Amino acid sequence: MQYFKIGPSRCTDEPRVAAPPTPAQAQFQIDEWLNTGRLFFPKDAIQAIHDQVSGPIARRDEILVKSLDDATMAFEVRTGSTKESGQQRETIGKPSIRYIPYESLRSGRELSSRRPHLVYCPMIIQHAATTCNLMTGDPLQNIPLRPIHDMHHVFNTALHLWEESDTWIQIKATLLSTQATTTVRKIVAFACGTMSHTDDIPGASYNSIFQHAFLVTMQRLLQQKTSGQIACSVQDPAYTDGDRAVLHTHGIRVLDDPEGFLDVNDESLVFSCSPNVPVKQIVVDVARPAVVIWDRVGNENSSGTDPDSPRVRYMMNRFYDALEFPHEEHFGDMVIYVRRELDDIGNGVSTEAINETQIPNA
Numbered sequence: 001m002q003y004f005k006i007g008p009s010r011c012t013d014e015p016r017v018a019a020p021p022t023p024a025q026a027q028f029q030i031d032e033w034l035n036t037g038r039l040f041f042p043k044d045a046i047q048a049i050h051d052q053v054s055g056p057i058a059r060r061d062e063i064l065v066k067s068l069d070d071a072t073m074a075f076e077v078r079t080g081s082t083k084e085s086g087q088q089r090e091t092i093g094k095p096s097i098r099y100i101p102y103e104s105l106r107s108g109r110e111l112s113s114r115r116p117h118l119v120y121c122p123m124i125i126q127h128a129a130t131t132c133n134l135m136t137g138d139p140l141q142n143i144p145l146r147p148i149h150d151m152h153h154v155f156n157t158a159l160h161l162w163e164e165s166d167t168w169i170q171i172k173a174t175l176l177s178t179q180a181t182t183t184v185r186k187i188v189a190f191a192c193g194t195m196s197h198t199d200d201i202p203g204a205s206y207n208s209i210f211q212h213a214f215l216v217t218m219q220r221l222l223q224q225k226t227s228g229q230i231a232c233s234v235q236d237p238a239y240t241d242g243d244r245a246v247l248h249t250h251g252i253r254v255l256d257d258p259e260g261f262l263d264v265n266d267e268s269l270v271f272s273c274s275p276n277v278p279v280k281q282i283v284v285d286v287a288r289p290a291v292v293i294w295d296r297v298g299n300e301n302s303s304g305t306d307p308d309s310p311r312v313r314y315m316m317n318r319f320y321d322a323l324e325f326p327h328e329e330h331f332g333d334m335v336i337y338v339r340r341e342l343d344d345i346g347n348g349v350s351t352e353a354i355n356e357t358q359i360p361n362a
Helices: 014-018 023-035 043-054 102-106 148-163 166-176 179-183 206-226 241-249 259-263 279-286 310-319 351-355
Strands: 003-005 009-011 062-066 072-076 082-085 088-099 123-133 186-190 231-235 253-255 268-272 291-295 320-324 334-339
Touching: 003 088, 023 102, 043 062, 043 088, 043 123, 043 259, 043 279, 062 123, 072 123, 148 166, 148 206, 148 241, 166 206, 166 320, 166 334, 179 206, 179 334, 186 206, 186 259, 206 231, 206 268, 231 259, 241 253, 253 259, 259 279, 268 279, 279 291, 279 310, 310 320
Parallel strands: 186 231, 186 268, 231 253, 268 291
Antiparallel strands: 003 123, 009 072, 062 072, 082 088, 088 123, 291 334, 320 334
């Protein structure tokens, strides 16, 4: 079973190391950046990290990340490190990005940890890790997976059920009723989960199966409406070889993090259901998609792994119309958000200007 760990890091800027901010100072500064339109997850910053992570790196190299105050954080690459304890061996795998939402950053959690230098860092480097039996080499806590041929059968059955469901018929009517879908050229989905878990874990993979069935039917619908090709990509580190095989059969491309976020643009339809990363906060910083379908955005501060920051709430209320997504057990409380025409927003606002919008009274 895979899990993630944060390794050694340091701040390369000596003045900041010598005088870290107090919790009150950090909270004030983070709010100030948010209120003045500072992006916490700008696309160029994500791209810069991805270029390093995906390039030729070796153990003990450093991955450099800029924090919000422009200080440089250096994260040590630990890929290939091992540690033995009793009858177990832990092996450190590839580095990836951990995204820290505004709410967690504002809490000052890093100030009270062993990493106070990361107080202004919404993106930090983590490593995948696995543990195996030292004698046999078998992974510990290994979850049983469906055979690939069973996955194809189960998915095709679910796809047929979904296509005939009242829920999809209602969603299809809603999507066909809005002009915004004519501008969609790609679908990018996040955190739809693995379909590989067996029935030994009741319901563990059925949400994922029906969410991916939704993506297939949505791609077909948009291709019919636009008379053009609609690319469909998904990003989730939980995908197995079986997931990739099933998705490939249905024309869905699997992307590694953060390629999905880098793929999102203003002609995208973004889908996300109960992710364990702050998808909403990242997406509103990297683009202004034509349509987003994700968990309902509330009117107050929220918690969890994908919280509604003041910026998310302002963007969705100011620039999007909310359309009904029928309640369905495999999705939860979802909403279809459709971007308003720029003329309807007023004052000749461009998408570039929207990306730099200040947040009133956050």
